[in-house]
Amino acid sequence: MDTSGETRRQDRSDGSPASEEAAHRPRDARGTRTRILHAAGAVFAERGYEAATVRDIAGRAGVNQALIFRYFGSKKALLTEVMAQGGKEQLLHTPPDRLFETALRGVLAEDGGEPGSDRLLAVYLRSIGSADAAPETVRALGEEYAAALAALSSADDGTLRAQLAMAWLLGIGLMRVVVGQEPLASAEPEEICRHVLTALDGLLRDEVLPRDGRAPAGRAAKRRPDERP
Amino acid sequence: MDTSGETRRQDRSDGSPASEEAAHRPRDARGTRTRILHAAGAVFAERGYEAATVRDIAGRAGVNQALIFRYFGSKKALLTEVMAQGGKEQLLHTPPDRLFETALRGVLAEDGGEPGSDRLLAVYLRSIGSADAAPETVRALGEEYAAALAALSSADDGTLRAQLAMAWLLGIGLMRVVVGQEPLASAEPEEICRHVLTALDGLLRDEVLPRDGRAPAGRAAKRRPDERP
DNA sequence: TAGCGTTGTAAGCGCGTGCTTACACCAGGG
DNA sequence: CCCTGGTGTAAGCACGCGCTTACAACGCTA
Incomplete structure (x- = not known):
């Protein structure tokens, strides 16, 4: 059913027409664009890139499908645009030592609340098999996360360790969101957070192979900011 | 390029025709079936279910595409057949306490050697976003693995822990095989094996929340069977 | 040899896809 | 009024897809 088909036509005679980010004007290019983007995110997340059709997306957004091509050019470009939004914000606004936990909680919170959530992870995971824009985006984003995470460790293979941690994030998301395996889902x-953080505590520090003479258990005193009592 | 187009027509006058799994006879239903299965596995692994076409598979197998439907009925049934092969053998032939490490090594060995390898994991990962036969198969297989793994732990959430471990396997495979993120790939x-097994050592045992009176720090002495010196 | 079931093949059907085109609507300015 | 440019729309094009059909080639038995 159409969830946003009736709040479109509204008269702007009462307010100032100068508000550029305002709610839907009768012929609002920006509003249409965001509606398409939002609908595309939902459909890509539910069906994956290949199975999703531009007719589905246009129908969900309540617009003509030709507009999709006017605004985004192609279905693939639409996917890229969807994946690009909101990717790095977390990376920029989170201190590195809390980055992994924040990302993990984001993954874990993604599946439950469907309304409102962008479900970006589901888009990645369901579209990763094809489209070859998804793997590239995941790789690029993952490398930035891994680089930030790797700075936490003084080990020479810190990047590898960080990528292993990121891989766990993706795998958990895969099992919960796509596969839906119980009781994990x-x-x-x-x-889950407690288990994962406990297991990874050594990996993201230097407990394994303290070959360069650092105190092997020295990081244990520098506890991570954990909210559990 | 056709890799198997010329060794098909061979006279069987020299050898015994009674060998049922033998090399290609001129009109060999079983051989054709296995050729289709093998080609399908390769194409599904490379492109994913949706992007793979039966024409691709038929071409790679060197058979007419109508034969695919004669032998398997539909493209989806072909995928199911491909995924069904060889799934549980490892589960049956591996003692539980070595199961995770064996599966992990299987995942890690899968990406490099393309020729000969069945690349079953790649089929799973690339087809998991759509086709909805892949998620079901992964869930079913994962539940059996998790159940076997859960028996190792006396914790009441052993299944959850085992599934978290399986999720890591899938995630690592995703990053290596599909995403190709370096240096992980x-x-x-x-x-990788060393890092993962070390991190998971506590998870698959009872270190977390030793509420039932087991020794909390006992795992340092109770070492896992590790092949590293 | 003819008959018959199995295996392989060429051709194409129906359909849904991504994408395009031609056109209607609505504003602001002369 | 017409013109211009931005926005929305209906219709359809070309193509590749999964799948089907009619038929030829073959191996076997009699």
């Missing part, structure tokens, strides 16, 4: 984020 | 299996 319905498990409490807190419980 | 080219890292030595031994190195």
